[in-house]
Amino acid sequence: MMLLVALVALIGLTCAEVPFNHNVHNERVIGGHDAQPNSWKWQISLQMNLYDDTYFYHICGGSLISASYVMTAAHCILSPDAALYRVVAGEHNIYEYDGTEQFVGVERITVHPDWNDDLAKGNDIALLRLATPVYNSGFVEIANMPYPDQMLPHDYSCFITGWGLIDSIGGAPDVLQQSPIAVVEHSLCSTHEWWGSLALKTMICAGGDGLISGCQGDSGGPLNCLTDGEWKVHGVVSYGPSGDCNQYSKPTVFTRVSSFLDWIYAVS
Template sequence: MMRLVVLVALIGLTFAKVPFDPNAHNERVIGGYDAPPNYWKWQISLQKNLYDDGYHYHICGGSLIGASYVVTAAHCISSLDATLYRVVAGEHNIYEYSGTEQIIGVERITVHPDWNQDLAKGYDIALLKLATPASGSASVDLVNLPYPHQMLPHGYTCYITGWGLIQSFPSAAPDVLQQSPIQVVEHSVCSTWEWWGSNALKTMICAGGDGVISGCQGDSGGPLNCDTDGVWRLHGVVSYGPAGECNQYSKPTVFTRVSSYLDWINSVS
């Protein structure tokens, strides 16, 4: 069985140590391209003080679903000490300060109670309560949630966004938020042995698998943005992908299906 890997990465931020080659930042989410500045207004960078060195590092993405709440992946949370984390909303170039950013501490972390660190079992979702509410602006806004148990048809085009690696070998990370259209692979296809087999649950969404476009390390926790009913909705949270090259044919990026967890989200937020 193919090994699953989380799509977490450590990327140094402005005034931080940069662990990737800065000359490699002119590539493109894998197969993507630069997003327009502050178009995906709910996209946040989840950052952690990893080494008690005064620096915060981008580890995952996330989405603002309320002024005080961010949804991300459970596997992004390696410690429940909320003081280690911060959220940056209104971010575009992760290595530059433009004045649109809102840097907000985290007050409380709630990981889904059934998460057991086994990606194939699902429940890869967590909520962060912010220490102070995010302020709505031209660069920061909330994302709509899907309808309960809403499922999208095979081939439906959504967008994946994030600051994850833009190539696996050698590793290269972008400075600017990346975006790419990505097509949904319905469960009946993704759960076949040629694809993800029994690792793909109905509480997950598969998207991609064309060998070109995929999420990668650093995109974990970020959104699968889908325009339904004329509004952008958060249909997925980046969960896992294949070991090795991220953009493998028939091994799409797998997202936690948000519509399966609305009752839990509402009970927490």
């Protein structure tokens, strides 16, 4: 990965004792605040057994796109071995077991065929087939998707959600964080003063105000936007600046979901 842009998934890990008691160290969306419990019902925590020690560590976010599939970032896939991962749906307080969580193993991982470990080239998207489908408990919900090639206008207000770093030092909120974040149109984000040629049309830029951004641990999570009368997942957190995540003119960059719908539907 490019050092200038990587949102390294291994920073700010959270851990959870299998299957219920959460012993965690976790950080949040920069500039965010506590989300209401289970208000973003498609948000999941992607966790990994990194050290073969029976503990699962939060590495990324993701979105539930069907009862059997989760969408996340390709760079979140640290190993092709599906048995090392699990998905937690219905999660809110990552320190506690609230009874709303569903812990589900991963059966199969499908990374976009054009992903080549270079964030600047795009295609930073992957789908996880769950070992068992999640069930409708009232605390989980399937994400709505944008229409093909849909693009959002400049300054359109969306929400970023996740359990990512609060700053370059880190903090430890116990619950899912959310923050409004404004879209930066491609014509601006692709200028030299912003991300330049690193910003592709298959990406969405949002933020860049020096206050609000995604950060390590938010990777793979959703960009939630109210469009056509309903909340839809328009983006997947992909990259941001090295060092402090909330830098002026260096917004969080998301994989644009509307550019990959044919592939998503073909796989899932």
